[in-house]
Amino acid sequence: MPSLSLLLVAPLVAAALAIVVKPYRRFVGWAGVVLASLSSAASGTLAIQVVRDGPVSGRAGDIWRVDALSAMLALCIAFVALLASLLGPGLADERDDDPARTRRFRIFMNAFAFTMLAAVTTGNVALMWVAVEATTIMSAIVIPLDRTKASVEASWKYILICSVGIALAFTGTVLAYFDFVSTAGEVPGSLNWDVLRDAAPSLHPELLQLAFAFILIGYGTKAGLAPMHTWLPDAHSEAPPAISAMMSGVLLAVAMYAIARWKVVVDGAVDRRFTTTLLIAFGLASVALGAFSLVIQRHYKRMLAYSSIEHMGLVAVGLALGPLGTFAAWLHVANHAIAKSASFLLAGRVLRRYGTTEIDDVTGLLRAMPWTGTLLAAGILALVGLPPFGLFVSEFLLVRAAVETRHLAVVGVVLLLMVVAFVSLLGHLNRMLYGDPPPAVATGERRSWPLFALAVPIALLIVLGVALPAPVDALIRQCVASLAP
Amino acid sequence: MSRAIAILFQTLLAAGLAPLVGGFIRWVKARLNGRRGAPPWQPYYDIQKLLGKEAVVSRTASWIFRATPFVVFSTSLVVASFVPLVAAPAGRFIAGDLFAAVYLLLLGTFFLALAGLDTGSPFGGMGASREMTVVALTEPTVALSIVALALNAGSTSFSQIVSRTLAEPAAALGPGHLLAFAALFIVTLAETGRLPVDNPATHLELTMIHEAMVLEYSGPYLALVEWGASLKLFVFLALAVNLFMPWGIAVSLAPIPLAIGLVTFVVKIGVLATAIAVLETRVAKLRLFRVPELLSASFVLALLAVLSTFLAR
Amino acid sequence: MTVDRSAAFLFMIAGYVAGAIVALIAPSDRIARGATAIGAASGSVAGLVTALAVLATGDRFELVRPDMIAVAGGVAIQLDSLGALFLALVCSVGLFAAVYGFTYTADYDGRRSLRFFGLMFNAFLLGMSLVPCAANVFTFLFAWELMAVASYFLVMTEHESSDARAAGLWYAAMTHFGFVLLLPMFLIMAPAAGATAFVDLRAGASALPPAARSTVFALALAAFGSKAGVVPLHVWLPRAHPAAPSHVSALMSGVMIKLGVYGLLRVTSDFLGTGPAWWGGLVLAVGSLSALGGVLYALTENDLKRLLAYSSVENVGVIFLGIGAALVLQSYGLPALAMVGFGAALLHTVNHACFKTLLFLAAGNVLRGARTRNMEQMGGLIKGMPVTAMAFLIGSAAAAALPPLNGFASEWMVFQALLSGAQIAKPEVAIGSPLAVGVLALTSGLAAATFVKAFGISFLAMPRSDAAAAAREPHWSAWTALGAFAAATVVLGLFAPSAIAAMYRIVESVTATPRNVTGGGGIWLLSAHGVAAVSPLLIAVLVASVAFVAFASIRARGFDVRVADTWGCGRIRQTARMEYTSSAFAEPLRRIFSELYRPTEDFSVSVHPEARLIIRSITYTTRIVPWIEKALYEPVTRGARAIAASVRRLQAGSVHLYLLYIAAALMAALASAWWFE
């Protein structure tokens, strides 16, 4: 319990500190880092606690409830938030000349982290919705950190589309609640998802089907599933790198988390094929869209964004493929969170050096920024699912789950699309890494601490890919168990 | 042990008779053209004379150029030791089978082509290029002829093929056998540089193949190359006569059969050599780029041979 | 002698990993180079010890760590004699490539990162060494992909040229294509959820329905074929192999593509066992296509390393011919004859590894000496680089399957395997196997032409460029590798009977068929029934003694040798411009097979502006664009681009449109609820 409080309170304190200290001072940033580390540590202890003793409930009983899945996501969120606060404007960024801008970033970045943490640690489906909606608001404010036309446009699209989507998710929530209330009457904790799950067999399948359709579209919009993904490449590519890292790395996963929670409830009442088919359909559409959008992509940040769509599609497909698929999906979420956040932060460094987001204008990266280039290459190789990185394991498990559940057509399509994505991403990486840097770009890179910080996620990916430590394995097994009907 | 002696004897016989075959063909051709021509044993004089002369070696050439005559000669002679001439003793003193023979001859050609390139002369390169082209294109026909023979005998070993043909003479007159013979005959012409593929009697740059390749050779080197070439011709003729018409060949190593074998062999070779001579007076040399047509025709013959052998079984 | 095999195995891994890490953090290029070589060499030696221990005793070596990546089945290592053979190949080539690489990469000092190269070189060796040891799906795929990634970066070492970059991408694409076929291929065989150890697959494969077995086979053929570089999946090979540094090319051509052969053998002969005859027929067809296609493109190639790469395609085709013959024979219930095919394929695998490594390393010396890969600018190298020339000559002769070298022995065995196919009383076999024989014969004929050209044009006659004239031998340490592989090429040729007997033992242990084939009777290489025999050793002795006698007797008579200019029809001085060129050499065959090559020709004459009869220059260019790529790969890439273009259009920028998508998706999802009622 104290660790749960610490997990949630730390980012709030960081945000409050950033509000209070005006203009921004460097110690605020470091304090934020310390608080984010505390929050990460808290999520770690929470995860250990959960694996050992089962779900942890908060004092208010039905509001905060942390099971393995929540703990796993909280861990990812806290870790990515730590990376973001360490490498975001104000500390690592040499160009942090505008304290107002930095202050704004620090406030909303922490608030954003808080809303995501709240979304995964609450046991109440409606509060989860509130928190997810809040993530949209917090992140939308901070996207146009440098009020450029593109970033304003991106965040307008983001907030409008996601608000509409999330409203649809609320409709679904209300519909399910309506069914629950009309069959079971109003009982305390009736919006708690475990109560809903237990009551599911007595609910009306017709209604829950409609509810799930709304929920899937609604949270699917937030999760970047095609064809509701349209805001994603814009927002993720225009946001400051640290925010992109959080959005791509964990925000999408939070939305997938909501879908997964609801899937369990709906599966209790409806033939499992319904949710499975919908998830596979939208998942495959996302993988296809992500993969083919990578083919003729000209901007590396958008490239990373489309790759997120592809990965979320894979996660959606995984969730539909039985226990092993679910395992693969959550492992994939964890791996993707690490790989994508690192890649976005590295892309931010590239952008700062080259001053362009065009792939064609970034050449000779290995020569201009040998370390950043190597790390970015590692990140992108991880994202295309090559060993020794963790995504290789999760993609392998995903395919194995699909073969074991005899979804052979899905296997075929997914693998084909993975080739498309692989070739495209590698081709773009190839063009960026090699050749000679443009004359205007300075070459050489000193080994500064941000580089070491960025090497940590890559090292983590290798550990996950080579050994998959037993605690992680146990945690994700518990995630699967917590989603069992 | 007597088998080993028989093989040694046959090999020496091949080495001794080989130049005569070339001379004989030339003599018959001259006669057919109404000329007196050089005597059939003229090649022996040539070899003798060349062995006594000095050798001129190109400044650009390397050791390959000097080593090649020995490689060519020895491979041809070793191949000759595989081939049943007078007797076809079974057993393992023959170091190779048909495939080995073909590839060993290819080894000689390989070095000869390298030697052609070694001098840097455009003729040498041209000859090497053309020779390798012809050799490459004849390989499949040779192989398929071997298959056709092997299908009957169940083996690619010389003695097996010979003994099977002797045992079942009816099969030897079957269509498969004859087609294979025809194919191998065409290949023989191509491989040994006879008309219509190559003209051994010309030094016209447009038409030369083998002669262009060995243009730079002189003295003892040339002697060895020429001797090797005549051995190759001899081996091919011997193959043709003894694999397809083995009658008369000695199957035991007693004196009488051996004598009969020797006589029949000489007669058979003589007949085939005459046939070549007749053919060479009748046909004109083909343009280089028509040669593949001839060779593909021979390939088709060999393929048909295989098929009809198969169907006849 | 007993060897602690697991210690040796772990030492192998430790050697590679240490080499990789030390190279990565090395303070200077020289140290990085040294660490790379020492790590790779010590790892290879340890791997070789492990492999030889298994080969000598014949019993398997196992090492299972179920706790690493437990959910995917853990890490499982099992080395049987088939795997050990390939491990031995990887490690022996790896060892000498490492030694050779130490001096070879000195050329890169200060120019590019040798640290990264060292990391990737060792990772490449680690991946390749683990592939034949893997005993479950996850371990196999992990090693497989590690090998692919590492070799991709090795190909990109000389990334200044856009060719190398394009080569890398082709390579990565094709290798990944193979990988995604492997994944379902293995998993279909898994008998139960989670049972992905090779033991389970073996059991699972036998329980599969015929259609599924054939699917597995087809996937395996495509996946491993793409790694082995068979036509038409070979497109990456002639691009990637030449682009890599030469010792890496040697590793790729010598052993990496052989791991495709390993995979195919493992899946077909070990897991699947006997299948329908068309499996073998398909492998024969693919083999014929590769053998012929490979050699035809090798013939017209002017880039020395690319010529060697195409020759690898050819040799993989020959290996596939052996496997195909074996599969056909197996399906007709002739396991003893099938063993000849498998044995021949394995022997050719080993042999090709030897002579191709030799050739690539020699080509590396040439590249360093003459500073070009273009044969049209070489010539006369035999004078400056006699050792390299000798090595290249031995390799060339072996590649042309000339006796008594090793290429001949294995091709002879393949011939015998194909001939035994002709005994099966089925018309399709009776037509197919002679055709395959014909193809193989044509292939070796063309290979001879190709290597006459490769050696003759590059090493003989006069240098065609100043660099070629100035080319000298590299540091002597580069010779050790050449010497080792030249010796192996010769020894494996002369003692082929013992080698084939060893191969039979390996095949026997994998396919569990009793051995009633007489493998090697002393010095005799035998066909299936022992009726055809050839002795490379005897041939060698005979040829050598005849040559010696001839030489000695001519020497005894005594003769004068006069050195003079080449006769030049009355020209004054011989120049390199007079020489036959590489293109000219291949011209007759290029014309004959013009239907296959479909060359584009461009002929232009520029005349003097004032006098039209004075010709200033004549330019003739001809290019061969392999039409397989045009016909097969262009539509695919064009299709992908077309789809991508239409997908792009979805993201049109209008927020209204985006919202419309959501509305439409919502309606569709809601409507789908009816469908499920």
Added chain:
Amino acid sequence: MFSQLVMLGSSGMLLTALIVLWRKHVPAYISAYRLQVWLLAGVTATVGYFASDWRLFAVAFVLVVLKAIAIPALLRTMLRRFGAQPEVRPYVNTETSLLIAGLLVLFAYVLARPWMAVTDLPTRDALPIAMGLLFVSLFVIVSRRKAITQVIGFLMLENAIALLAAVGTYGVPLLVELGVFLDALMGFLVMQIFVYQIHETFDTIDVEQLTRLRH
């Protein structure tokens, strides 16, 4: 009586949505929206009265204060700031819009049929209307050009969900309701900020100008 009143209020809300589709001036949109909120508050209060749940009165009160008074006022400020925007040109003309709205309501009825069968709430007749309102507001967002009209469409969407919650479940728990209000307010404020930002950076609030980012 209860169901009639609820029905009346809900139908009125749907009608206001249709008015938005029919009218062409932003001020008219704002009035229609305000009317809709009043009706929503009425329905909520009615449900609260008949279900004797005091919390719904509180909700109705907050609704009026927040959505019927505060938000329209902010909207009008915004409008004054941007000047009297001329005529709104929707993507779909009025006739077609109305037709589509009709079809959407029909679709809502079809969707709600199985679900009306499982409940015997007195308010169940209003469920398809709430759903229809949801679809129509979605349509408004999709088919209207201006940022400000999109905001109004979004606010109507929220009303539709609130209506659904009120008539379907008699309101979600208060804590949640508060969270929803907070989010709605925050969301609106942020959207308002962005409308200003769009106006600043693009000199227009015509969303159609925002198509720089594509592919």
